[in-house]
Amino acid sequence: MxxxxxxxxxxxxxxxxxxxxxxxxxxxxxxxxxxxxxxxxxxxxxxxxxxxxxxxxxxxxxxxxxxxxxxxxxxxxxxxxxxxxxxxxxxxxxxxxxxxxxxxxxxxxxxxxxxxxxxxxxxxxxxxxxxDPDVVSQLVARSRHAGALSRLTPRERDVLAGMAQGRSNAGIAAQLVVGEGAVEKHVTSIFAKLDLSGAEGGHRRVQAVLAYLSGDRR
Incomplete structure (x- = not known):
């Protein structure tokens, strides 16, 4: 590199x-x-x-x-x-x-x-x-859609931060010391609560979440 x-x-x-x-x-x-x-x-x-x-x-x-x-x-x-x-x-x-x-x-x-x-x-x-997780946290707190984001559980917020960092489900599981299956369930729940259920795959799902956090619902 x-x-x-x-x-x-x-x-x-x-x-x-x-x-x-x-x-x-x-x-x-x-x-x-x-x-x-x-x-x-x-x-x-x-x-x-x-x-x-x-x-x-x-x-x-x-x-x-x-x-x-x-x-x-x-x-x-x-x-x-x-x-x-x-x-x-x-x-x-x-x-x-x-x-x-x-x-x-x-x-x-x-x-x-x-x-x-x-x-x-x-x-x-x-x-x-x-x-950085601290950057993600501040974007969440200042988002125009804080009402929807407030529906996330603390663990879902942890998973969301991992997603925004570009981590895979396996990477998030290792970071949070939980099973990959548990992370997959949290990801599904996050997309449902944020109305992002159409976002599939690695970069696409990260971009969708980041777009939501920065206030862009396109």
Whole structure:
């Protein structure tokens, strides 16, 4: 896997570059701002994904987000994994509005689990989805359809978070330490309660759930 990393912290760039290299990921360019990110992507062939901090120089507001949105339009085949210090629901919703395929949004404190981080990056690079559970929880809480979502049981919300992270039923079962059959029943119940019973299959079901969470019932 070949990626470009955009992160203003030199220490974090160094740590991530080394950690990813140990897992067979080549960081072909590690840059500190959005302008350098765009130049690096334009100059590099065969990229699988980019890792982008939301807030970078010069204003440390939304430079990374705007660069990520631009790349989503220019290079829709490129996986985009966003890193953020905090849950910023507006940014997550804006990214999801363009579709969930090949998109990840993780909080920086989760990067410490390098195995989980590299797994999320691999899912995004292959066209999957990787959303931090805290991001999912905030999307659920702020959804226009909170009334319908409130019908979900606590366990169904756990399963929904796993689905939004791009996990398979087997992956959710392992995460929650339950049987796969139990997860399948919860998934069926979730789709019924959210009126998403037509969503079948991996990416399609994730996109349907994420569309619902971001308020898009198309």
């Amino acid at each position: 070949r990626v470009v990393l955009a992160e203003d912290s030199g220490l974090l760039r160094e740590v991530l570059t080394g950690a990813l290299a140990e897992r067979g990921v080549e960081v072909v360019s590690a840059v500190e701002d959005a302008e350098q990110l765009l130049r690096a992507v334009d100059a590099t062939a065969g990229l699988d994904a980019v890792i982008v901090d939301v807030r970078m120089p010069p204003t440390f507001t939304d430079e990374g987000l705007r660069a990520a949105l631009l790349l989503r339009r220019r290079r829709p085949e490129l996986g985009v994994l966003i890193l953020s210090q905090y849950v910023e629901e507006r940014y997550a919703s804006e990214l999801l509005a363009a579709g969930a395929r090949g998109l990840g949004y993780l909080l920086k404190d989760k990067v410490a689990d390098l195995a989980e981080f590299s797994d999320a990056l691999a899912r995004v690079a292959s066209g999957g989805t990787a959303l």
